[in-house]
Amino acid sequence: MPSTAKHVVFDVVGTCVSFDAFYSRIDATIGDKLRQQTITPKNFGFTWQTVAEIEFTFLSISERYKQYKDVLRSMFYRTLWLSGVSDPRSFATDNERERCIEGYSLLELRTGCAEAIRTLRDGGFNVWCFTTGDLTRVRGYFQRSGVDMPLENFVSCDTKGIAKPALAAYRSVLQQFPAEDQKWFAAAHMWDVSAAVKVGFTGAYCTVYEKEPCQELFDEKIAVMADTLPEMAEGIVKASKL
Template sequence: MPVSTCVFDAYGTLFDVTAAARDAAADPAFPELETTWTQLAAQWRLKQLEYTWLRALSNRHTDFWQVTQDGLDWALEAAGLADRPALRQRLLDLYWQLAAYPEVRAVLDTLKEAGLNTAILSNGSPDMLNGAVHSAGIGPLLDDVLSVETVGIFKPAPQVYDLVVTRFGVAPDEVLFVSSNGWDAGCAADFGFTTAWVNRAGQPVDKLPGQPDFILDDLTRIPEIALSR
């Protein structure tokens, strides 16, 4: 069936998750980040994701803000910066105003002009997502912002992807799902969505039962793909 609904992961897909560490590194108050911020950002993101999977498997759900803090605490300790409360607070504050990638607004504009439903489907808690959407100024271009908090488990649990089907009353094959996480795109494909993996880092494809239908460098081609299905 033709695509009627285009759904985006949030963190790393629409919003640059490295922006908090990069912006903190530009602050003269935190010179220790000048040469270490890229590693800190990578370890923070990795632990943030790992903690969502581990909590889902162990049935110990908490919201994404808690795992974001837990991941940062691990990364700071690994970098020898656990004793810097001002730095920790600055990084957490910046996470609420992550920069959107430069092509995001134009992509969403084109999808809306074409009459497609647009939404976010994210591990993020509602208040975090609302803060990021407001900061980026893209709220009017989205029909909904869907959080895993509705079902109480993180991706890639199938009930998370089913939130899209329920919300928009569509079949899975009417959905184009876009994520910067290869595992997310693969699991969404296994659920039945058409998927696009935004592989900004040029990583190998994850060895999973589901595989992304499209692999892209950025979001620019999303309208073309959605409207050609």
């Protein structure tokens, strides 16, 4: 597959980093109170981020884009209500909400992420990151882990005001690269990588987050699938030489 350059664009949150630190902060802040309601901190955290992602996406689709962190903040009490807490504003305080949100800034790179990036760079790839998060927070995940990721290699949905998985969001990144270059998109969300493939990226998927790819829902062909980030990186390098 001849090309002048090779690029791989990574999703970050959920793919390169895990949510463990977010769930741990929720546990430390309101975990005991949640358990009294038969709600686990991890389940609340997952529900909260999912509710926020839905609202974030719907606002973007209806041309009222808001930054994800602001949507997450707004959805806190609603998510408590939807989780079964009868009086959310007496259950938790704004200060507790902010302490929970701080957990998002404490996320850490997944095991094997640094190795995967090194493998790709050694294989001749330029590594990029495409995120719905704000660039300062997201770049901080790499900086704290000692992984060099230049600021110019980050792209945020905030820049264009269009959220993934709108196809226009992926096209805005794809169009940055010359037509003759190899252009890969790597993610641990099947909805994410399959949408990128739909606009012209070659796709790579890792099961580290979702476990079940649920491929019956997606028509797009994914070129590389693996259970760990290093295995996915090795698969991308190998496939790029065919």
